[in-house]
Amino acid sequence: MIKIGNIELPEFPLLLAPMEDVSDPPFRKLCKMHGADLMYSEFISSEGLIRDAMKSMKKLDIFDYERPVGIQIFGGDEEAMSLSAKIVEAVNPDLVDINFGCPVKKVVCKGAGAGVLKDIDLMIKLTKAVVNSTHLPVTVKTRLGWDTESINIMEVAERLQEAGVKALTIHARTRAQMYKGEADWNYIHAVKNNPNIEIPIFGNGDIDSAQKAWEYKNKFDCDGIMIGRGAIGYPWIFNEVKHFFKTGELLPEPTITERLEAVRQHAEWSKDWKGERLGLIEMRQHYSNYFRGIPHFKDFRRQFLEVFTLEEMDAVIAEADAFYRNFDFVN
Known part of the structure; x- marks a missing residue:
């Protein structure tokens, strides 16, 4: 200790x-x-x-x-x-x-x-x-x-x-x-x-x-x-x-769904702390970090940057989640 x-x-x-x-x-x-x-x-x-x-x-x-x-x-x-x-x-x-x-x-x-x-x-x-x-x-x-x-x-x-x-x-x-x-x-x-x-x-x-x-x-x-x-x-x-x-073993990296869940949690707590509009504006610096190295995230990042409510964010998250569930990461 x-x-x-x-x-x-x-x-x-x-x-x-x-x-x-x-x-x-x-x-x-x-x-x-x-x-x-x-x-x-x-x-x-x-x-x-x-x-x-x-x-x-x-x-x-x-x-x-x-x-x-x-x-x-x-x-x-x-x-x-x-x-x-x-x-x-x-x-x-x-x-x-x-x-x-x-x-x-x-x-x-x-x-x-x-x-x-x-x-x-x-x-x-x-x-x-x-x-x-x-x-x-x-x-x-x-x-x-x-x-x-x-x-x-x-x-x-x-x-x-x-x-x-x-x-x-x-x-x-x-x-x-x-x-x-x-x-x-x-x-x-x-x-x-x-x-x-x-x-x-x-x-x-x-x-x-x-x-x-x-x-x-x-x-x-x-x-x-x-x-x-x-x-x-x-x-x-x-x-x-x-x-x-x-x-001595490595945990698997977070899935896309887990990354999206973390973004949603972060955004909700940011809203609770600073209010919805300011909280989501201040979230903008974080999106690229959560999805660093993830292919085809650029389009979703643009959508995230345009949201001002959690409801709008949920729509982007749902679209991104659906896209990556069907995305072939191998090929």
């Missing part, structure tokens, strides 16, 4: 990564249903929370069915991070996570996210500001360093632990890599095997199959794995990993 503060997780937990415009409550619900053990909100601007910005406040929505769940915040100002931690605590998540890894320019330019990797002293000050402002466990997600010449994850891990962080997720790329190139999990292995490190170390980066999860678990000795892009449009990955760990 893995513990983060008082939170008890399975022996080798699978975490859903906090992803902007992806890890919202409807998607988290789907991932929970398919085996995710711990999930995080989309990352939330500390400045946005203090200003009571509607978009930021909406991201605080969490539900009992998804617990344990953490809310992730980012920012580069101690006072703002402290105040936002208090705001987050009021909605009663299971933990608070700090984003020191987002490589996006608009975040980095504000001295937040991966931008803090250039100033470890500031990172620790920001972390302590959050730790001292909440009774909740505080965790951190970060990267190896700013670039290959300044990889400082070993120092970062030790100092974050000393600052009171209860778990650390390491995306095994530098900020300069963004999401390109191969994630180097050797650094995760080194941090985990540092005798000074006692907190759980979770690995993140490039996990897109059950076989790779098994390989990385055994090769790099981390305490759990966080899955991000591998889960987009494919929430089944969590149960596939667990089944492979338990049996």
